[in-house]
Structure formats: structure tokens, C-alpha cells
Amino acid sequence: MIALRRRTIGQLTLFILAILLSCSSSYDNQKDEIQSTDLDFYDKLYNSNIGSIERPLQNRTVLQFSDSSSTTTAPVNYTLSHLSAFLNGLVETDINGIRHVASALMALRDFNNGNDGIVPQIKQCNSNELHLRFTMEFIDTLRQPLAASTELVRILDRKNSPPCEHNSATEGNVVKAYPSGIIGAVHSAVTSPLSTIGGVNDLVTVSHASTSDDFSSKLEFPLLARTIPSAGVDAEAVVSYFREVLNATHLGVLYVNDPFGTSYARVIQTQAESGNYSIVVRSVALQTDASQDEAILSLKMLNQTGYRYFVAILFEKDFQTIMPLAYDMGIAGENYFWMFTENQLELMNSPITTGTKLAQAVHGSAILAKSTGRRLLEGTKFYDSYLSQFSTLWKSEDGWKYLQSKLPHLDLSMETLERSEPNSFEFFLYEAVVALCIASCDAARKTNSDFYTAQDLYESFVKTTFGGVYGPVFFNQKTGDRQADTIKYAVYNILSAENTSIVEAKYQQIFKQRKKQCLDNKYSTSRKMVWESRVDEESFHGLSALNCLYSTSGGKVWELLPNSEFIYADGTTTLPDNLPPLVNNNASSTKVAAVSISTCGLSIGLSILWIVWTYTKRKTKVVRAAQPLFLYLLCCGTIILGSSIIPLCLTSFDLSQGILDGACASYQWLYCLGFTVSFSSLFSKTRRIYHVSIGTRKSGWDEKEA
Known part of the structure; x- marks a missing residue:
């Protein structure tokens, strides 16, 4: 009876818990569904209350929201922060610029809604205890420092004026608030x-x-952080590829003369001088937005190096200018190999027009960039979830209208966006927005005052850890840069044949794993870090859990992807020579060689003849007075000196390199030895005559007696 009663109570308890969980799940799903469809909820919340905001707070605005459709839900005080994103390609829209805006908005939506499908750590910040939400606006930098700085100064002027003044002309869902952080550029x-x-x-x-x-210096940039490593890490990967895969000995570097290009080229130079063997590097600068004449001048300097392997650190405009000129000058195309940096990875979504000089110049060249694309990332949770959510969100009618409201100059179709591929910058932008939101959440929780300072936010940011596109993301707390060992690199092959223009991944940089040891919630910067090919992010829930990250005693190596071959400019898989074929400008013609050998024979024959004559006349008074020993030495010296002509004449004939090398070495020995013997005998004989003459005068012996 007692057992039956206990069983009944247990079943009743389970039933009640099931009902509660069902209701809770239903409420959460309903809440998520409402928020996911209402993309501009927080934009409207801010814009609908601008009349009541006398002046924006330092880094957030507190607004009260009351759900008029609910009689039981109490009003919620939302803390709204605003982000200003400085990007490219928004006024004159291009596909990559649109994708970047869409990615940033999706990251903001995921944080505001607590959607942890891509980054699990987002859920920890989306709680009822802290109603921190974000809005965002986008500014086109036009790739000009002055234009971007002017826009930022205009945005910062909002701090001293009521929001209603600078939001009077707001279109659609655009929010013009005082920012709590800057994204970009x-x-x-x-x-x-x-x-x-x-x-x-x-x-x-x-x-x-x-x-x-330069951005790694906290003295100059104390509040700058990056979700991308510095150019030095990219440059190390470039040198590693040329050294380990191409076995290069000489390398030309053409770089745009700005902070990015100069630092990139500087690290290439430094890294090339280290390692198992040094690579000779010649660097040539190119002015930013160079004219055609300036580009030709830089290319001439590059051509004078005589090298055939080049690294080009260029922006898109310079790339379009330089490469056709390089093709016309004969330093691009067959027999040459060019490698470009990550900026040219935009060719994945904006293919080169086939048949043009640009297409002919870059066919068979390479791009070294972070790993991206289905072939390299498909099967990882972040990538698959990102693509699925991106497609679902922006091909919906509500999503597309919301994107259009943020981009008034949008002139591309939804289908074009759907067909395009994300580049690595897009993933890093998503991570930047998510990281800044998570760090803001952490700073808001830690602060005891009404506002968190920028220093509070920065310190929270560099300590933030979350699951990114390549696995857990860590930041260097001294520089604010992303840790280099949380990045994967790949080399892409540009193929722009007559009918097609594609960019395909061929090599991927991996860690050579020799010893694997699980790191139990610890992270050591002194260890090499390695990710397995298919990361199990299910084991990565907490901010400090590193269950799938391992240490290794091995180093990074380049691995050719399965069923891949790198196609070079000549259409084959044969790597061009690093240097042009050696040309012997000192080689003489066969006729000159014949005359030289004849002269050599005459010289040797006469020397032998005089040796024989001296020997036969050695007892005569004249020969005895001339000192036969010195005459023998003089003739032997001329024989050796004359025979040095023979090795020089060998360059006129088709002989092996070993024989020619021996001939060059023997010429120096024969010439120097023959010259030394001949003139030593003359000098010795002259000196002896001098001493005999001096001795004769001292003894009173005159010429007549002699």
C-alpha cells in the first residue's frame, strides 16, 4: 500500500514537471519566434522613444518596454547599446559589402535573441537579469581615412545633443545613437x-x-582589438609556403606603401632571413592608388631583380592596375609565379572576366588566405550552422526588407546573395560583433557604477573566449590581437582559362601532430595548438572548456588537398624555375677558341724549344753567364702560364657543368702559378746579378778583367 502510494506520488510529480517544462519550452519557443521575425524590434524601440531621451548616456540608453498585448507581463527595462560599423562597398554596393552587412546584422540578431545555434556562449548573456541589447548602423568608409574620420566625428557629436535632433531624418530602421563601440574598418x-x-x-x-x-602597440592604440591576427602571422605563412613547398631561394615582393603593406613586407623580409636556409628577398614599394606611370616604374624595378617568384601585397584597385601591365612587360604569365594576399580572395564572388589581360596575367597564380569555402570548412558546426541560418534569414521576405532598410543603395538581388560564398573576413566580422556584445555583457555585470568605461570593456574583450569558425577563439591580452594558433591558412589556385574563372583551394596548412595531450581547462601560449580535422564543438559549452584542443610537439606543415593539383601559368603542374636559366656571357666562339689554342700551343712549343736549347748550350760562356737554372724556371713558368688558355677555351664547347666548373677553377691556378714562377725567376736572376756586381766593385775587380 505504501509502495503504491509512493509510486502514485512519483508519477504525479513527473506529470507536473512535464507540464511545467512544456509550458516553459512553449513560452521560450514562442518568444524566440516572435523576436526572430521582428528583426527591427530594438530599432523601433529606440526610435519610438527618442523624444523622451534628453541626452544619450555614455555607452547605453535605458528604455522601458511594455507589451500592450499582455495584461500580465510587467514592463521591461532594456539597456540599449549602439554600435557603429565602418565597412566598404555600401554606397557603390558590391556582393562582399552586402554579405558583410548581412553577417553583422545576423550576429546582432543572434545576440539580442539569445540564439546559440552558431556561438553557444551567446546564451549565457541573454538572461532575464540583464536586458542588454544592441542596435547598429553602417558607414561606408569609401576606403578613405579622411572620409571615415569625418563620419566618426559627426557621429560623436551626437553625445552633446538630444537624439531627436539627429534622428529627424532617419529612414526606415536606421538608428542614429551615440555608440558604445566601433566595428571596423x-x-x-x-x-x-x-x-x-x-x-x-x-x-x-x-x-x-x-x-x-602597428596596431599591436598598446602605447599607440590602447583601445583597439582584432578578431584577426596581425599581418606578421600572414607573412610567416607566406614564407613557410615558399620555403617548404616551392623550395624558393629568391623572392620579389611588391607592396602597397601603407601601414598594412609595409608591415607585411617587413615581416616577410625578417622571416625569409631565418629558418633552415635564408631566402633572398627584394622589396619594391608601390604608391597607394598608383597611377599607370608609377605602376610601370615599380614593375621595372621588380623586373630588374631577375626573379620569377613574386608576392604582391595589393588592394583591389592596385591589383586591377598592376597585373595587366605586368603581363605586357613579360613578368607575369608563363615562366612566372605570383602569389597574392587575402584581399584578392574577393575573386571568389567577383570572378575575373575571361580573355582579358588581367585574366591572362593571374592564371595559374595563387592566393594565400585564411581557410574558407565548403571544401575546407563543410562539416564543422560553425560553418554549417552559419550557412543554414544566413540562407534562411535573408531569403525570407521580412529578412530581405530589413536588409534593404539598412542599405538604401542596395541594387543586387536576393538570388545573387544566395549564390555567393562567404570569405574569411565575413566570419571574422560576425565574430567581432559577437565578441564585442559578449564583452559588453561581461563588463556590465562586473561594473558597480552606472556605466562601464571603455577600459572595462576592453579588458573584458581580451579575456573573452567563444567558439569561432576555426574553433575556440582567444585573444592576446597584451596586444588585443587574435591568437595566431586559432587560425587556419590555405593556398588557393586562380584559374582563368578561356571559358571559366574560378578560385580553388589546393593546399591547407595543418599542424604536424606528434604527441597529443588533452588540455583540461588550461591554455598555455608556449604550446603549439592543433585542431583535429572535424571539431567536436559539442564538448565546448563553457567559456573555459577546451576539451577538443590539444598540444603538439610538431610544427605547421602544408598539405595538398585530396584529388588536387596546382595548375601553373603554362597550364601544367610543373613549377616554374625560381631564376632564369644561367647565360654564360664569357663564352667564346669556336673560331676564337681555335686561334687561342693555336697560340697556346705555339707558346708551349717555343718554351720547350728554349729549354732544350739551354740544356744543350749549358756549358758555353754566354749561357753560363745567363744562369741556366733561371732560364729553365722562366721557360717552365711560360709553359704553365700559356696552358691556362686551354680551360678558358672549353666554355666554347657543349660540356657538362662539372667539367666547366673544373675548368674555371683550374684557370685561376694555372695563371697565378705560371705568372709567379716566371717573374720569380726573373726577379731572382736580377737580384743575383745585382749582388755579383756589388761584390765585384768591393773587391776591385773591373770589367776588363772580367
Whole structure:
């Protein structure tokens, strides 16, 4: 009876718990569904309350929202923060610029809704205890530092005026609030002034694409962080590929003369001088936005090196200018190998027009960039979830309308966006938005005052850890840069034949794993880090859990992808020579060689004849007075000296390199030895005559007696 009663109570308890869980799940699903369809909820919340906001707070605005459709739900106080994103390709829209805006908006939506499908750590910040949400606006830098800086100064002026003044002309869902952080920019030359101005105004800047080594200095950029490593890490990968895969000994570097290009070229030079063997590097600068004459001058300097392997660190405009000129000058195409940096990975979504000089110049060349694309990333949780969510969100009618409201100049179709591929900068932008939101959440929880400072936000940011496209993301707390060992590199082959233009991954840089040991919630910067090919992110839930990250005693190696062959400019898989074939400008013709050998024979024959004559006349008074020993030495010296002509004449004939090398070495020995013997005998004989003459005068012996 007692057992039956206990069983009944247990079943009743389970039933009640099931009902509660079902209701809770239903509420959460309903809440998520409402928020996911209402993309502009927080934009409208801010814009609908701008009349009541006298002045924006330092880094957030507190607004109260009351659900008019609910009689039981109490009003919610939302803390709204605003982000200003400085990107490219928004006014004159291109596919990569649109994808970047869509990626940033999706990251913002995921954080605001607590959607942890891509980054599990987002869920920890989306709680009822802290209603921190974000809005975002987008500014086109036009790739110009002055234009971007002017826009940022205009945005910062909002701090001293009520929101209603600068939101009077707001179109659609655009929010014009005072920012709590800056996202961007793409080019290092643009990011530099943005970070400086932002730092003076107590704003953190997070860049997803600027890689200049200068940004690692916290004395100059104390509030700048990056979700991308510095250019030095990219340069190390470049040198590694040329050394390990191509066995290069000489390398020409053409770089754009700005902070990004100069730091990239500098690290290539440094890395090339180290390692198992050094690579001779010649660097040539190219002015930013160079004219055709300036480009030709730089290419002539590059051509004078005589090298055939080149690294080009160029922006898109310079790339379009330089490469056709290089093809016309004969230093691009067959017999040459060019490697480009990550900027040219945009060719994946904007193929080169086939048949043009640009297509002919870059056919068979390479791009070294971070790993991206289905072939390299498909099967990982982040990549698969990202593509699925991106497609579902932006091909919906509500999603497309929301994207159009953020991009008034949008002139591309939804189908074009659907067919395009994400590049690595897009993933880093998503990570930058997510990381800044998570760090803001952490800073808001830790602060005891009404506002968190930019320094509080920066310190939280560099300590943030979350699951990214290549696995867990860590930041260097001294520099604010992304840790180099959380990045994967690949080499892509540009193929622009007559009917097609594609960019395919051929090589991927991996860690050579020799010893694997699980790191139990610890991270050591002194260890080499390695990710297995298929990462099990299910084991990565907590911010410090590193169950799938291992240490290794091996180093990085380049691995050719399965069923892949790198196609070079001549259409074959044969690597061009690093240097042009050696041309012997000192080689003489056969006729000259015949005359020289005849003269040599005459010289040797006469020397032998005089040796024989001296020997036969050695007892005569004249020969005895001339000292026969010195005459023998003089003739032997002329024989050796004359025979040095023979090795020089061998260059006129088709002989092996070993024989020619021996001939060159023997010429020096024969010439020097023959010259030394001949003139030593003359000098010795002259000196002896001198001493005999002096001795004769001292003894009173005159010439007549002699």
C-alpha cells in the first residue's frame, strides 16, 4: 500500500514537471519566434522613444518596454547599446559589402535573441537579469581615412545633443545613437585614425580585417582589438609556403606603401632571413592608388631583380592596375609565379572576366588566405550552422526588407546573395560583433557604477573566449590581437582559362601532430595548438572548456588537398624555375677558341724549344753567364702560364657543368702559378746579378778583367 502510494506520488510529480517544462519550452519557443521575425524590434524601440531621451548616456540608453498585448507581463527595462560599423562597398554596393552587412546584422540578431545555434556562449548573456541589447548602423568608409574620420566625428557629436535632433531624418530602421563601440574598418590606413579618435572619446574599436603590425602597440592604440591576427602571422605563412613547398631561394615582393603593406613586407623580409636556409628577398614599394606611370616604374624595378617568384601585397584597385601591365612587360604569365594576399580572395564572388589581360596575367597564380569555402570548412558546426541560418534569414521576405532598410543603395538581388560564398573576413566580422556584445555583457555585470568605461570593456574583450569558425577563439591580452594558433591558412589556385574563372583551394596548412595531450581547462601560449580535422564543438559549452584542443610537439606543415593539383601559368603542374636559366656571357666562339689554342700551343712549343736549347748550350760562356737554372724556371713558368688558355677555351664547347666548373677553377691556378714562377725567376736572376756586381766593385775587380 505504501509502495503504491509512493509510486502514485512519483508519477504525479513527473506529470507536473512535464507540464511545467512544456509550458516553459512553449513560452521560450514562442518568444524566440516572435523576436526572430521582428528583426527591427530594438530599432523601433529606440526610435519610438527618442523624444523622451534628453541626452544619450555614455555607452547605453535605458528604455522601458511594455507589451500592450499582455495584461500580465510587467514592463521591461532594456539597456540599449549602439554600435557603429565602418565597412566598404555600401554606397557603390558590391556582393562582399552586402554579405558583410548581412553577417553583422545576423550576429546582432543572434545576440539580442539569445540564439546559440552558431556561438553557444551567446546564451549565457541573454538572461532575464540583464536586458542588454544592441542596435547598429553602417558607414561606408569609401576606403578613405579622411572620409571615415569625418563620419566618426559627426557621429560623436551626437553625445552633446538630444537624439531627436539627429534622428529627424532617419529612414526606415536606421538608428542614429551615440555608440558604445566601433566595428571596423577593413583597411589599416582607415582603422588607424578611427581607433585614435575613438580612443580619445573612450570608445573601443574592434577590427575584423585590419592586420597592420602597428596596431599591436598598446602605447599607440590602447583601445583597439582584432578578431584577426596581425599581418606578421600572414607573412610567416607566406614564407613557410615558399620555403617548404616551392623550395624558393629568391623572392620579389611588391607592396602597397601603407601601414598594412609595409608591415607585411617587413615581416616577410625578417622571416625569409631565418629558418633552415635564408631566402633572398627584394622589396619594391608601390604608391597607394598608383597611377599607370608609377605602376610601370615599380614593375621595372621588380623586373630588374631577375626573379620569377613574386608576392604582391595589393588592394583591389592596385591589383586591377598592376597585373595587366605586368603581363605586357613579360613578368607575369608563363615562366612566372605570383602569389597574392587575402584581399584578392574577393575573386571568389567577383570572378575575373575571361580573355582579358588581367585574366591572362593571374592564371595559374595563387592566393594565400585564411581557410574558407565548403571544401575546407563543410562539416564543422560553425560553418554549417552559419550557412543554414544566413540562407534562411535573408531569403525570407521580412529578412530581405530589413536588409534593404539598412542599405538604401542596395541594387543586387536576393538570388545573387544566395549564390555567393562567404570569405574569411565575413566570419571574422560576425565574430567581432559577437565578441564585442559578449564583452559588453561581461563588463556590465562586473561594473558597480552606472556605466562601464571603455577600459572595462576592453579588458573584458581580451579575456573573452567563444567558439569561432576555426574553433575556440582567444585573444592576446597584451596586444588585443587574435591568437595566431586559432587560425587556419590555405593556398588557393586562380584559374582563368578561356571559358571559366574560378578560385580553388589546393593546399591547407595543418599542424604536424606528434604527441597529443588533452588540455583540461588550461591554455598555455608556449604550446603549439592543433585542431583535429572535424571539431567536436559539442564538448565546448563553457567559456573555459577546451576539451577538443590539444598540444603538439610538431610544427605547421602544408598539405595538398585530396584529388588536387596546382595548375601553373603554362597550364601544367610543373613549377616554374625560381631564376632564369644561367647565360654564360664569357663564352667564346669556336673560331676564337681555335686561334687561342693555336697560340697556346705555339707558346708551349717555343718554351720547350728554349729549354732544350739551354740544356744543350749549358756549358758555353754566354749561357753560363745567363744562369741556366733561371732560364729553365722562366721557360717552365711560360709553359704553365700559356696552358691556362686551354680551360678558358672549353666554355666554347657543349660540356657538362662539372667539367666547366673544373675548368674555371683550374684557370685561376694555372695563371697565378705560371705568372709567379716566371717573374720569380726573373726577379731572382736580377737580384743575383745585382749582388755579383756589388761584390765585384768591393773587391776591385773591373770589367776588363772580367
